[in-house]
Amino acid sequence: MSLAVEAVGVRKHYTGKDGDVEAVRGVDLAIPPGQVFGFLGPNGAGKSTMVRMLTTLMTLTAGTARVAGVDVETDPHGVRRKIGVALQEAGLDPRQTGRELLVLQARLFGLSRSDATVRAHELLELVELTDAADRRIKGYSGGMKRRLDLASALVNQPEVLFLDEPTTGLDPASRVTVWDEVRRINERGTTVFLTTQYLEEADQLCDRMAIIDGGLIVCDGSPADLKAALQARTGSATEPTLDEVFMDATGRTRARSAGDVQEV
Amino acid sequence: MKESFVLGRRAIREALRTPDALIPTIFIPLFFLVVNVGQTARIFPSGDTPFLAGQNYAAFQLPASLLLSASFGSAALYLVEEIEGGYFDKLRATPIARMAIIAGRLYAELVKAVAIAAVMVLIALPFGIRIDSGILGFVVLVVLVALWAVVFSGFMQLIAIKTRSAAATQGASLVFFPLLFLTPNFVPRNLLTRPMEIAATLNPVSYIMEAVRSLILDGFDWPVLGLGFLVVTVAGGP
Numbered sequence A: 001m002s003l004a005v006e007a008v009g010v011r012k013h014y015t016g017k018d019g020d021v022e023a024v025r026g027v028d029l030a031i032p033p034g035q036v037f038g039f040l041g042p043n044g045a046g047k048s049t050m051v052r053m054l055t056t057l058m059t060l061t062a063g064t065a066r067v068a069g070v071d072v073e074t075d076p077h078g079v080r081r082k083i084g085v086a087l088q089e090a091g092l093d094p095r096q097t098g099r100e101l102l103v104l105q106a107r108l109f110g111l112s113r114s115d116a117t118v119r120a121h122e123l124l125e126l127v128e129l130t131d132a133a134d135r136r137i138k139g140y141s142g143g144m145k146r147r148l149d150l151a152s153a154l155v156n157q158p159e160v161l162f163l164d165e166p167t168t169g170l171d172p173a174s175r176v177t178v179w180d181e182v183r184r185i186n187e188r189g190t191t192v193f194l195t196t197q198y199l200e201e202a203d204q205l206c207d208r209m210a211i212i213d214g215g216l217i218v219c220d221g222s223p224a225d226l227k228a229a230l231q232a233r234t235g236s237a238t239e240p241t242l243d244e245v246f247m248d249a250t251g252r253t254r255a256r257s258a259g260d261v262q263e264v
Numbered sequence B: 001m002k003e004s005f006v007l008g009r010r011a012i013r014e015a016l017r018t019p020d021a022l023i024p025t026i027f028i029p030l031f032f033l034v035v036n037v038g039q040t041a042r043i044f045p046s047g048d049t050p051f052l053a054g055q056n057y058a059a060f061q062l063p064a065s066l067l068l069s070a071s072f073g074s075a076a077l078y079l080v081e082e083i084e085g086g087y088f089d090k091l092r093a094t095p096i097a098r099m100a101i102i103a104g105r106l107y108a109e110l111v112k113a114v115a116i117a118a119v120m121v122l123i124a125l126p127f128g129i130r131i132d133s134g135i136l137g138f139v140v141l142v143v144l145v146a147l148w149a150v151v152f153s154g155f156m157q158l159i160a161i162k163t164r165s166a167a168a169t170q171g172a173s174l175v176f177f178p179l180l181f182l183t184p185n186f187v188p189r190n191l192l193t194r195p196m197e198i199a200a201t202l203n204p205v206s207y208i209m210e211a212v213r214s215l216i217l218d219g220f221d222w223p224v225l226g227l228g229f230l231v232v233t234v235a236g237g238p
């Protein structure tokens, strides 16, 4: 069986008025199907850029990427049929109702009008928006918009689901709801690729994770492996938290610089 | 194809839910019609002005108002909003051609423009304007004006998609503005001053205006009509 996500030497250079940015500088990924994969990194590390490339919304400057076995550059429509994506900024149409948006999205994936109506109904129940379904999205709260965005990423029962910071801005209860949702989706066989700023989220949800910093992957493995590796390296008596793994990997602590000095 | 209609229906829904954006499209051109006719009608009394073919001056001015209302291109601003707001990306993540998104908006534009042109003509009828070419001519007139609206909106949407900026899109619509006025707007082309006549002859919009006008004043004048439709088709080609 082919990998759910496979990236080889992926790069992205933005060239624009404001100068050149090397947002992603050679990333390799190999994510087997069925996993929840966490993609972590500080602000500006290149997470969203990677998601946009893998979801065919942006061209690659170099490298190749296949999602659900399909090449993102040679067959973008093939990829789009097999994936769902909820971007970091939930882009929704404020003048439609939640239900209309989901029906439209399902229709664009080729469902008939009646199938699309049924699918929209199921998804509204899934994300608990049935009550607000026929109100205009303009009046939705931030959390409601995020949940609707998540629902819209599921209309085509994707093989691989990309979620760019799905829980940013959610209250703790909604966050747990989304976690449950991600687990349920994953149990049904969907591979989930999610980015997050919350290390607890990665700890809770992810089978494997990678940390990206400055456009390069600085470490990857299961959360437990990463913690164990750090513990072995620092020789500390207690198991480090994922926060510490993150800080260490992205060079954002004094402990790390002290460590560097000791190694010299 | 099917997707374009699905998207088109959504764009029509969007227009119906923002009636405040539609109202100026109808009333600003009608305002110009009333003011222009009110100020100049005495110069052009219907009996003694051959180019009016026995009708009043409002009948001569109506085509200009119809074309003005067909040239608001507000749909392009919705497109910019959609690109900036990120919903465009959600549509782009579906397996449809990017052109289908534009085509959907153009389809909505056609429906909207047909409705608006029909309403404007109906508002004008009680003021003594007759459509000399009859009911069929009314239909042809509305279709011609609506096709121009689609062409104009097509240009605007291309600009919107290239620049991704509301300011640039609005600016571009101002570039089109002279095209509407460098036309035989107040008198037929042969009565214009020489420079204006040259400008109007070079301006494709003139021929659409003349075609619409011929339907109102002279019945079916096939060469003029043909030219009007030809211009719309050629301009719509790309």
Ligand SMILES: Nc1ncnc2c1ncn2[C@@H]1O[C@H](COP(=O)(O)OP(=O)(O)OP(=O)(O)O)[C@@H](O)[C@H]1O
Binding pocket: A014, A015, A016, A021, A022, A023, A041, A042, A043, A044, A045, A046, A047, A048, A049, A050, A088
């Ligand atoms: N459209 C763009 N044009 C130019 N530079 C961009 C563009 N989008 C992102 N960048 C730059 O690319 C780098 C990576 O951005 P990206 O959005 O991928 O980061 P991120 O990891 O998602 O950050 P965050 O956690 O803040 O969402 C940043 O330096 C950013 O400024």
Ligand SMILES: [Mg+2]
Binding pocket: A047, A048, A049, A088, A164
């Ligand atoms: Mg991001």
